[in-house]
């Protein structure tokens with residue numbers, strides 16, 4: 345990959361880019377473009393993200409090498425006070441808490457803090473190149489004319505652009521406009537049937553059996569179907585829990601109506617989190633906080649037939665390729681896409697008619713692959729912590745250890761390896777599924793024969 349900073353202003357023109365969305369994707373793309381000499385306007389429909397983060401429900405996300413490479417390449421240094429460097433994983437079962445090597449070389453960061461940090465960086469480093477507009481919402485675009493209309497309070501205004509970056513997340517307005525104005529552009533979205541709420545699980549050191557090693561780890565509770573709880577670490581030593589429940593069935597958010605219901609759920613499924621539940625009850629506000637929250641839909645995969653439109657639009661991040669959150673790859677994929685796009689643009693010397701189709705061609709196989717992986721391949725929300733899923737993983741890991749020539753490293757363990765494209769991981773996972781099926785067939789076929797032989801002898 346070429347470092348985009350090696351290139352100066354695109355064709356020496358004063359090219360203007362409009363970025364719709366000041367989330368992680370839009371804010372990182374602004375830095376890349378400014379570094380290449382573009383004049384950038386970032387429009388964010390919310391008020392200054394710094395202000396909203398305290399009032400909005402935020403949660404920590406885990407970023408691996410795919411995202412970190414993008415941040416580092418453009419010179420972003422996240423302050424150590426805002427980031428937890430993850431030391432591994434930990435799986436809690438009724439019997440034990442098992443430490444694992446997973447999530448190493450990853451960080452945990454509040455997702456609004458991430459966007460805020462990138463915006464502050466842009467304001468400090470490129471005051472003449474990037475303008476940020478908050479409380480301004482994209483209303484419509486005219487792709488042919490290259491104009492965009494924004495709404496700020498009661499006023500509307502129009503802007504022209506050379507490049508429009510759609511980074512407005514899963515319900516992107518830019519993408520919707522592309523669908524209606526570009527005949528050959530199509531989108532498929534698939535919604536998972538799981539809902540999530542965020543909860544503050546308190547200090548890890550208060551969990552029953554906690555040791556120093558439990559800190560700075562990503563916590564999971566396998567075997568608690570149909571409930572899933574995933575908890576990345578926060579900088580203050582507490583855990584940020586994402587509680588995921590199906591929309592229908594025995595346990596749903598609709599059926600959790602009282603503090604007692606929540607108490608029962610945690611006692612049954614996650615007994616080590618609040619060990620003195622019978623005596624002390626839940627921490628104050630815990631139940632109220634959970635009950636008053638609206639359950640959010642966690643998983644929508646977005647698959648576009650192309651990531652670009654005409655010779656002036658690129659979709660990046662969730663707007664282009666949102667995925668179900670169970671594999672923790674949404675933002676990693678998003679920031680990796682920003683890096684691939686910036687490098688493609690730099691290699692094309694800012695020529696959009698070359699860069700845009702090239703980017704779409706290069707990137708689509710990988711974003712399609714991660715969508716498939718998150719959707720059906722492994723561990724959609726329903727399966728990420730299921731006993732069957734974990735058994736499958738353990739068998740494949742054992743087979744790799746015993747017969748490394750025949751069985752490669754378990755495909756999904758490479759999600760955090762930026763050198764392995766998602767498309768390769770998808771191919772490998774498909775192969776491993778087939779290998780397991782063959783193995784199962786052999787066991788079923790040979791098992792009775794061996795049993796019979798043993799009986800006869």
Ligand SMILES: Cc1cc2nc3c(=O)[nH]c(=O)nc-3n(C[C@H](O)[C@H](O)[C@H](O)COP(=O)(O)OP(=O)(O)OC[C@H]3O[C@@H](n4cnc5c(N)ncnc54)[C@H](O)[C@@H]3O)c2cc1C
Nearest residue numbers: 365367368369389405406482512513661662672674675676
């Ligand atoms: C429960 C959960 C856990 C997750 N955990 C992880 C994880 O561990 N690791 C990981 O990599 N990913 C994770 N993700 C995914 C991650 O949060 C997203 O992939 C990431 O936030 C995408 O960033 P984005 O900037 O593309 O979109 P967004 O974060 O959605 O930002 C889009 C921005 O655009 C603005 N906007 C929208 N429309 C307009 C408009 N018309 N005009 C102006 N502004 C507009 C919005 O206000 C918003 O600020 C998780 C997601 C969920 C739901």
